[in-house]
Amino acid sequence: MSRLSLYPQAADTPTRTLTEFDDIAEALGEVGVRFERWSATTPLSMGAGQDETLTAYRADVDRLMAESGYRSADVISLTPDHPQREMLRAKFLDEHTHGEDEIRFFVEGSGLFYLHIGEQVYGVLCEKNDLISVPAGTPHWFDMGPRPHFIAIRLFGNPDGWVAHFTQNPIAERFPRLEA
Numbered sequence: 451m452s453r454l455s456l457y458p459q460a461a462d463t464p465t466r467t468l469t470e471f472d473d474i475a476e477a478l479g480e481v482g483v484r485f486e487r488w489s490a491t492t493p494l495s496m497g498a499g500q501d502e503t504l505t506a507y508r509a510d511v512d513r514l515m516a517e518s519g520y521r522s523a524d525v526i527s528l529t530p531d532h533p534q535r536e537m538l539r540a541k542f543l544d545e546h547t548h549g550e551d552e553i554r555f556f557v558e559g560s561g562l563f564y565l566h567i568g569e570q571v572y573g574v575l576c577e578k579n580d581l582i583s584v585p586a587g588t589p590h591w592f593d594m595g596p597r598p599h600f601i602a603i604r605l606f607g608n609p610d611g612w613v614a615h616f617t618q619n620p621i622a623e624r625f626p627r628l629e630a
């Protein structure tokens with residue numbers, strides 16, 4: 451189940467946790483974060499890669515591109531035994547920003563975003579069917595857990611694809627991580 455936990459930036463214990471989709475979407479919408487429930491019903495093989503996933507979700511990708519103006523899409527697909535899972539987890543766990551909105555559509559599995567907005571930290575557990583768009587310039591990090599399982603479609607306007615600006619703020623170290 452998708453979940454939003456709200457933390458004061460100085461604390462690692464949430465003051466509020468929301469599990470109803472409408473409540474999550476409303477709370478995130480108030481700070482400019484788009485959170486939608488799409489329909490990821492096309493069966494994919496375990497660890498499906500870019501071609502299989504983009505072919506299966508072509509219509510959704512085309513719709514997203516048309517509305518966002520973004521020009522490219524890729525797929526991040528992690529299985530619990532992925533040989534580079536530790537390196538990839540560490541990379542996304544450092545607080546960073548992007549120069550463009552971060553649009554992600556989870557078509558399998560789950561992962562935990564933390565968004566650092568003003569004095570608050572929003573922990574968003576995204577599940578299959580969830581679409582999230584984090585506004586450009588928003589400091590955030592992402593935890594895939596020690597045994598990741600997710601497939602997410604990523605959209606980019608930047609021709610270089612994923613470009614991150616690390617903030618050097620160690621804030622992420624204080625927040626709960628996925629254990630499994």
Ligand SMILES: CSCCC(=O)/C(O)=C/O
Nearest residue numbers: 526542554561591592602
């Ligand atoms: C679910 S995609 C996670 C990796 C990524 O692209 C990113 O920018 C995390 O912040």
Ligand SMILES: [Fe+2]
Nearest residue numbers: 546548552590
């Ligand atoms: Fe990011």
Ligand code: NI
Nearest residue numbers: 496558559599
């Ligand atoms: Ni699965």
